[in-house]
Amino acid sequence: MKKIEELNSFEDFLKDENLLDEVDFVAVKRVLAYQLQAEMKAKKITKTKMAELMKTSRSVIDRLLSPTNTSLTLQTLQSATSVLGKKLSIEIR
Numbered sequence: 788m789k790k791i792e793e794l795n796s797f798e799d800f801l802k803d804e805n806l807l808d809e810v811d812f813v814a815v816k817r818v819l820a821y822q823l824q825a826e827m828k829a830k831k832i833t834k835t836k837m838a839e840l841m842k843t844s845r846s847v848i849d850r851l852l853s854p855t856n857t858s859l860t861l862q863t864l865q866s867a868t869s870v871l872g873k874k875l876s877i878e879i880r
Contacts, residue, residue: 817854
C-alpha cells in the first residue's frame, strides 16, 4: 500500500486498494440501469409491462433496473434492449 502522498489520483488509490475493477463494474451497471429506465419512461413502459414484453418476472426487471444489483445476464440485457427497440453493443478494450 502506497502512502497517500504517493497517489496522484483517486484512480491510483482504487488501483492501490484493488478496487478499480469493482468500481468500474458498478459504474457501468448504474449507467445501464439509468439508460434502460430512461427508454422505458420515454416509451411509457411500466416495469410490469416490461416484464410481460420480455416474458419474465417483475423481480427480474427490478434486478435489471437496480443500479447496485450486478447480477445481470447478457441474455436479460439483450432481451430488454430488444423490447425497447434498441441494439445492445458490447466491446472489449
